[in-house]
Amino acid sequence: MFEDKRTGLALALPAAVFAAALFLLPVGILLSEGFRNADGWSLAPYVEFFASGRNRVVFLRTLKLAALVAGVSAVIGYATAFAIVSLPPASRGRVFALVTLPLMISPVARTYAWLVILGRTGFVNQMLVGSGLLDTPLRLLFTETAVFIGLLQLFLPLMIISLVSAMENMPRDAVPAARVLGANWFQVFARVILPLTREGLVVGGTLVFTGSMTAYITPAILGGAKVLMLETLLYQRVTVANDFASASVIAMILMVMAFSANLLLKRLATARRAR
Amino acid sequence: MSDYVALDGLTLAYGKTVAVEGLDLSIAKGELITLLGPSGCGKSTTMRAIAGLMTPSAGRIVIDGRDVTRLPPSKREVGLVFQSYALFPHLTVYENVAFGLRLKSAPDLDAKVRDGLATVGLSDFAQRAPRDLSGGQQQRVALARSLVMEPKVLLLDEPLSNLDARLRLEMRMELQRVQKETGITMVFVTHDQAEALALADRIVLMRDGAIEQTGTPEEIYSAPVSGFAADFVGFETILPDGAGGGLAWRPGAVVLGSGPNEGKVRGTAFAGERREYILESPLGTIKADTPAGAAPLEIGQSVAFDLPRERAAHLARLD
Numbered sequence: 313m314f315e316d317k318r319t320g321l322a323l324a325l326p327a328a329v330f331a332a333a334l335f336l337l338p339v340g341i342l343l344s345e346g347f348r349n350a351d352g353w354s355l356a357p358y359v360e361f362f363a364s365g366r367n368r369v370v371f372l373r374t375l376k377l378a379a380l381v382a383g384v385s386a387v388i389g390y391a392t393a394f395a396i397v398s399l400p401p402a403s404r405g406r407v408f409a410l411v412t413l414p415l416m417i418s419p420v421a422r423t424y425a426w427l428v429i430l431g432r433t434g435f436v437n438q439m440l441v442g443s444g445l446l447d448t449p450l451r452l453l454f455t456e457t458a459v460f461i462g463l464l465q466l467f468l469p470l471m472i473i474s475l476v477s478a479m480e481n482m483p484r485d486a487v488p489a490a491r492v493l494g495a496n497w498f499q500v501f502a503r504v505i506l507p508l509t510r511e512g513l514v515v516g517g518t519l520v521f522t523g524s525m526t527a528y529i530t531p532a533i534l535g536g537a538k539v540l541m542l543e544t545l546l547y548q549r550v551t552v553a554n555d556f557a558s559a560s561v562i563a564m565i566l567m568v569m570a571f572s573a574n575l576l577l578k579r580l581a582t583a584r585r586a587r
Numbered sequence: 588m589s590d591y592v593a594l595d596g597l598t599l600a601y602g603k604t605v606a607v608e609g610l611d612l613s614i615a616k617g618e619l620i621t622l623l624g625p626s627g628c629g630k631s632t633t634m635r636a637i638a639g640l641m642t643p644s645a646g647r648i649v650i651d652g653r654d655v656t657r658l659p660p661s662k663r664e665v666g667l668v669f670q671s672y673a674l675f676p677h678l679t680v681y682e683n684v685a686f687g688l689r690l691k692s693a694p695d696l697d698a699k700v701r702d703g704l705a706t707v708g709l710s711d712f713a714q715r716a717p718r719d720l721s722g723g724q725q726q727r728v729a730l731a732r733s734l735v736m737e738p739k740v741l742l743l744d745e746p747l748s749n750l751d752a753r754l755r756l757e758m759r760m761e762l763q764r765v766q767k768e769t770g771i772t773m774v775f776v777t778h779d780q781a782e783a784l785a786l787a788d789r790i791v792l793m794r795d796g797a798i799e800q801t802g803t804p805e806e807i808y809s810a811p812v813s814g815f816a817a818d819f820v821g822f823e824t825i826l827p828d829g830a831g832g833g834l835a836w837r838p839g840a841v842v843l844g845s846g847p848n849e850g851k852v853r854g855t856a857f858a859g860e861r862r863e864y865i866l867e868s869p870l871g872t873i874k875a876d877t878p879a880g881a882a883p884l885e886i887g888q889s890v891a892f893d894l895p896r897e898r899a900a901h902l903a904r905l906d
C-alpha cells in the first residue's frame with residue numbers, strides 16, 4: 313500500500329510509542345511483580361497464591377462460572393440466532409436491534425437492575441412471599457446463581473451477534489436441503505449449522521468466556537465479598553491488603569486463561585474441519 | 588391415470604400473505620411436469636410445501652397413496668434441487684452426495700454414491716470441495732445428491748437459471764436423459780417457456796398462486812386459454828373478440844404491407860433472422876415481424892396490415 317515501507321512504519325510509530333509507554337510498560341511492571349520476592353526473581357508468589365484454599369476456590373469458581381456462562385449463552389445464542397435469521401429481513405433488523413440494545417446501557421445500571429429484582433425486598437421475593445408460597449424471603453443475591461444470571465445477561469448479546477453473523481454467511485438453502493435429505497433438527501444442527509458457524513462460535517465463546525472471567529462490576533454487585541471471583545479478589549488484594557504480588561498473579565492468570573480459551577476454541581474449530 | 592402425487596385444494600401462506608390458493612394438481616407416476624409462471628407466482632412455495640418445508644393452511648398432499656400433509660420432510664421421500672444448489676461447503680463432493688444416505692444408514696453407501704456421481708459424470712471429482720467446481724458441476728452434484736436417495740418425486744426449483752445459455756441446454760438434455768433412465772417422477776419449475784416446452788410431458792402454467800392452464804406443450808404453445816397464457820407463450824398481439832373473449836397472434840402471423848388495417852410504426856428492432864416492429868393502430872398495439880431480408884420500414888411510416896383469423900388463437904378470457 314505504501315510505496316516506501318518506512319512511510320508505513322513512521323505512521324505507525326506514534327501509536328506504537330503510545331501503546332508501549334501507556335500500556336505495555338505498566339502491565340509489564342505489574343506482571344513482573346508476580347515473579348519476585350524479597351530476595352529477587354522467584355515463583356514464590358504463585359506458589360503462595362495457589363497454596364491458599366480460599367484462592368483456589370475463587371480460581372475454580374471463576375473458571376466454572378465463565379465456562380458455564382459461555383456454554384449456556386451458546387445454547388441460548390444458537391436458538392435465538394436461528395430464530396433471528398429465519399425472520400423476514402424487515403423484522404430481522406428490528407429484533408436484532410432489540411438484542412443489541414442492552415449493550416448500549418451502562419453495565420452498572422443493568423447490574424443494579426438485578427438488585428431490584430433479586431434483592432430481599434425485590435420483585436421475585438415479593439411475589440414468592442406475597443403469594444404465600446414462602447414465609448421468609450429467599451437469599452438470591454450474593455450467590456453464584458446471581459452472579460451467573462448477571463453475567464449471562466451481560467454477555468449473551470455478544471454471543472447472539474457472533475452467531476447471527478455466522479449464520480447469515482451460511483448458504484441460504486443449506487438447512488432446508490439437509491431437512492429434505494432426511495435430517496431431523498438435531499442432525500441439521502450437528503451436521504450443518506454447527507460446522508458452518510464454528511468460527512462465530514469461537515469468537516462468541518472467547519468474548520463471553522473472557523468477558524465473564526474479567527468482569528468486575530457484576531460479581532462485585534451481585535456476588536459481593538461472599539462470592540468472590542478473580543477480578544473482585546484482585547481489587548480486594550490491592551485496596552484492602554495492598555498485596556501487589558497476589559494482584560499480579562491474578563492478572564497473569566486472567567491473561568493466560570483468556571489466551572488459552574481462545575486457542576482451545578480455535579483448535580476445536582479447525583480440528584473438526586480438517587477431517 | 589392414477590394419481591401418484593396429488594395436491595388437493597392446497598392453500599399456502601406466509602403469515603397473512605397468501606402465496607398459493609386452492610391449488611389442485613395430480614401427477615402420474617413417471618411423469619415430467621413443468622411448473623411454469625412468472626417470478627412471484629408461487630412456484631417455489633408449492634415446491635416447499637410438497638417437500639414438507641412449509642405447512643399448508645388448507646388442503647392435502649398425497650404421495651403414492653399416503654397423505655403426507657403433516658409429515659416432516661424426512662418422512663416424505665421427496666427430493667428437492669434448489670436454484671442456489673445449496674451444497675454443503677464444509678463437505679467434499681462425495682460427502683455431499685452421501686449426506687442423506689448416511690442419515691438413513693443406507694447399505695452399499697459407497698456403491699450408491701459412486702453410482703450417483705457416475706450418473707452425472709463427476710466420478711473424478713469426488714474429493715473436491717464444492718467451491719472448486721463450476722456452476723454446472725455444482726448443479727450436477729446437487730442432482731446426484733437427490734437422485735441417490737431414490738425419492739418418489741424429484742422437485743427441481745429453477746435448477747438451470749443460474750447457468751449460461753449453452754450449459755443450460757446441455758444440463759436440460761442431461762436431465763431428460765436421467766429422467767428417461769430412472770423413470771423418476773419429476774416436477775421441474777421454470778419461468779422460461781422455452782425450457783418448459785422442451786422438457787415437459789405436461790405443463791402447468793401458474794399465475795398469482797393459482798393454475799391458469801394445464802396441458803401438453805403443444806396445447807400450451809398453440810391454444811392458450813387467456814390473455815395472460817397467450818402473452819406468456821409469445822402471442823404478442825392480443826385483441827378483444829367482442830364476445831368477452833380474445834384473439835391473439837404471434838408476431839409472425841401478422842401480415843405486413845397489405846390488408847384492411849392501417850398502422851404507424853412506433854418502434855423497430857433487428858433480431859437476426861427477423862426484424863421486429865411495434866405498430867400503433869386504431870385496433871390497438873400490434874407486434875409484428877418480417878424476414879430480415881425484407882425492405883425495412885421507418886419509424887413514423889404508415890403501413891397496411893392484416894390479422895388473419897385463421898392464424899389467431901381464440902382465448903376464452905381476455906385478461
Ligand SMILES: Nc1ncnc2c1ncn2[C@@H]1O[C@H](COP(=O)(O)OP(=O)(O)O)[C@@H](O)[C@H]1O
Pocket residue numbers: 400601604605606624625626627628629630631632633
Ligand atoms: N419467506 C417469505 N415470506 C413472505 N412472503 C414470501 C416468502 N417467500 C415468498 N413469499 C411471497 O410469496 C409469493 C410467491 O413466492 P414464490 O413461491 O417464491 O414465487 P416463485 O417461486 O414463483 O417466484 C411471492 O409474492 C413472494 O413475495
Ligand SMILES: [Mg+2]
Pocket residue numbers: 627630631632744745
Ligand atoms: Mg422461485
